[in-house]
Amino acid sequence: xxxxxEKDVRLLLRRKQTLILFVVISLVMGMSMDGAFVVGYxxxxxxxxxxxxxxxxxxxxxxxxxxxxxxxxxxxVYAKYVLCTAAGVLAWMFSLVLLFVLGAxxxxxxxxxxxxxxATVFIMFLxxxxxxxxxxxxxxxxEKGRIILFVAAGGIAAIASVILMQTDAPxxxxxxxxxxxxxxxxxxxxxxxxxTLLATAVSVFCSVHxxxxxxx
Amino acid sequence: xxxxxxxxxxxxxxxxxxxxxxxxGTVTGLIGKNGAGKSTTIKSILGLIKPxxxxxxxxxxxxxxxxxxxxxxxxxxxxxxxxxxxxxxDDIAKILKKMYRAFDADAFLKKCKQMKLPKDKSIKxxxxxxxxxxxxxxxxxxxxxxxxxxxxxxxxxxxxxxxILDMLxxxxxxxxxxxxxxxxxxxxxxxxxxxxxxxIHDGRVILHEDTDTILAQYALLKVDEHQMEKLDQQxxxxxxxxxxxxxxxxxxxxxxxxxxxxVVIENGRIDDLILMLTxxxx
Numbered sequence: 001x002x003x004x005x006e007k008d009v010r011l012l013l014r015r016k017q018t019l020i021l022f023v024v025i026s027l028v029m030g031m032s033m034d035g036a037f038v039v040g041y042x043x044x045x046x047x048x049x050x051x052x053x054x055x056x057x058x059x060x061x062x063x064x065x066x067x068x069x070x071x072x073x074x075x076x077v078y079a080k081y082v083l084c085t086a087a088g089v090l091a092w093m094f095s096l097v098l099l100f101v102l103g104a105x106x107x108x109x110x111x112x113x114x115x116x117x118x119a120t121v122f123i124m125f126l127x128x129x130x131x132x133x134x135x136x137x138x139x140x141x142x143e144k145g146r147i148i149l150f151v152a153a154g155g156i157a158a159i160a161s162v163i164l165m166q167t168d169a170p171x172x173x174x175x176x177x178x179x180x181x182x183x184x185x186x187x188x189x190x191x192x193x194x195x196t197l198l199a200t201a202v203s204v205f206c207s208v209h210x211x212x213x214x215x216x
Numbered sequence: 217x218x219x220x221x222x223x224x225x226x227x228x229x230x231x232x233x234x235x236x237x238x239x240x241g242t243v244t245g246l247i248g249k250n251g252a253g254k255s256t257t258i259k260s261i262l263g264l265i266k267p268x269x270x271x272x273x274x275x276x277x278x279x280x281x282x283x284x285x286x287x288x289x290x291x292x293x294x295x296x297x298x299x300x301x302x303x304x305x306d307d308i309a310k311i312l313k314k315m316y317r318a319f320d321a322d323a324f325l326k327k328c329k330q331m332k333l334p335k336d337k338s339i340k341x342x343x344x345x346x347x348x349x350x351x352x353x354x355x356x357x358x359x360x361x362x363x364x365x366x367x368x369x370x371x372x373x374x375x376x377x378x379x380i381l382d383m384l385x386x387x388x389x390x391x392x393x394x395x396x397x398x399x400x401x402x403x404x405x406x407x408x409x410x411x412x413x414x415x416i417h418d419g420r421v422i423l424h425e426d427t428d429t430i431l432a433q434y435a436l437l438k439v440d441e442h443q444m445e446k447l448d449q450q451x452x453x454x455x456x457x458x459x460x461x462x463x464x465x466x467x468x469x470x471x472x473x474x475x476x477x478x479v480v481i482e483n484g485r486i487d488d489l490i491l492m493l494t495x496x497x498x
Contacts, residue, residue: 003315010307011300014338061297068262068292068364070284070315216264 004071004079008053018049026095030102039095040122046091047126050084051133055142064216073211080134081204088126124196131203138210217275217362217395218261224269225256232256232419241392245410246399247486249494253419254399258366262292288316291360293351295367301340305333316358324357345376352380356387363396369405381409403486407431413486417494434484435469443479454492465492
């Protein structure tokens with residue numbers, strides 16, 4: 001796995017202009033926008049950037065060659081999850097530091113515990129995002145994977161809006177909302193962590209299955 | 217080192233059914249026209265595609281179940297497949313260092329320098345010849361027991377081809393246990409390096425012979441209609457109609473030289489074999 005990670009990090013570092021652009025965007029957004037949004041945006045942006053290493057592996061029969069190296073298919077999958085998660089977490093930490101530094105520059109007092117807790121939600125979003133994107137892109141390739149994701153998201157949104165427009169809310173919705181209102185934030189956090197971990201385990205399993213059955 | 221037993225791979229418009237064996241210490245050539253099944257065979261040996269039948273074993277392990285440790289003993293150079301063109305030789309040395317325990321970065325970089333491959337330039341800026349040399353150098357960089365080379369000299373000028381063939385000869389002479397499986401369209405390359413040759417046509421092995429035997433015993437007989445009538449046909453493998461009469465392929469050159477002194481006999485070359493065995497009439 002170390003060799004694959006070395007390859008991906010070197011590929012990412014080769015695109016210095018993109019990295020510089022990324023830092024500039026972070027600074028501009030940090031100066032002008034809401035803190036939480038900036039943390040989320042930078043975290044996901046960096047993760048998408050690290051996902052682009054899949055395009056390099058796809059291009060010029062890259063997969064064909066990589067699979068002749070001393071690498072097992074499941075190791076390739078694990079390496080991608082590690083890389084994209086690590087890139088997202090690093091960006092998340094960078095954006096938090098940026099948030100506090102720019103807050104100090106602008107003279108805004110931030111509560112570190114509150115900001116940190118709020119920002120932790122984005123780590124869950126990051127993982128859920130990767131859990132969806134990685135199997136799709138391994139299965140269909142970078143371009144098709146993206147199109148399928150957009151079409152699926154659009155389809156779900158369209159179906160949901162049609163249902164909501166045509167019918168009254170089902171009888172179980174109101175009690176559910178009441179129950180959720182009474183639930184403590186700690187339970188929400190634990191449920192969020194459990195769902196994220198479960199989704200990640202399912203996603204890794206699917207990705208390994210996709211890679212194991214791929215022919216090059 | 218490699219055992220392919222009744223390998224079957226079916227595609228919509230192509231069907232591969234072959235058996236072959238590559239023992240240790242040999243250089244084996246795989247030849248055939250485009251679409252004959254060479255790449256499919258190599259992909260099966262590397263576990264990149266799943267066979268529909270039969271078995272493919274590399275170092276005694278089923279190809280599709282090879283572990284990372286097994287693959288360390290393989291050196292592979294495929295035509296048009298390598299590390300991303302964004303990377304440089306320097307990057308590749310660092311990546312290989314983390315992948316192969318036996319990788320010698322200094323020796324690799326030294327050989328790259330000898331072959332005039334710049335270490336800090338992106339591979340995408342390399343010429344075809346430079347890329348081909350790099351692919352072979354990568355395959356040979358970690359003391360692999362078995363090299364699998366798919367068209368390593370394709371599209372190269374004579375000098376670059378000779379460089380690569382010299383590199384392969386040096387590699388095999390360093391350790392007599394090492395083996396090479398090589399495909400090429402350039403038959404003179406194979407004649408100069410291979411111990412034996414497998415010829416594939418339409419997904420089947422149509423010839424397996426030692427290279428020395430091909431060069432020493434195979435021949436083309438050029439005969440007119442009259443000579444053809446008198447010619448002993450028992451050692452004729454294939455016949456092709458020509459404007460002057462017939463060209464006949466035999467694997468008993470000596471017999472015809474002794475018994476038919478007036479017949480024009482040309483030494484058999486691999487190119488002739490391909491043309492005759494895939495086009496002539498039996």
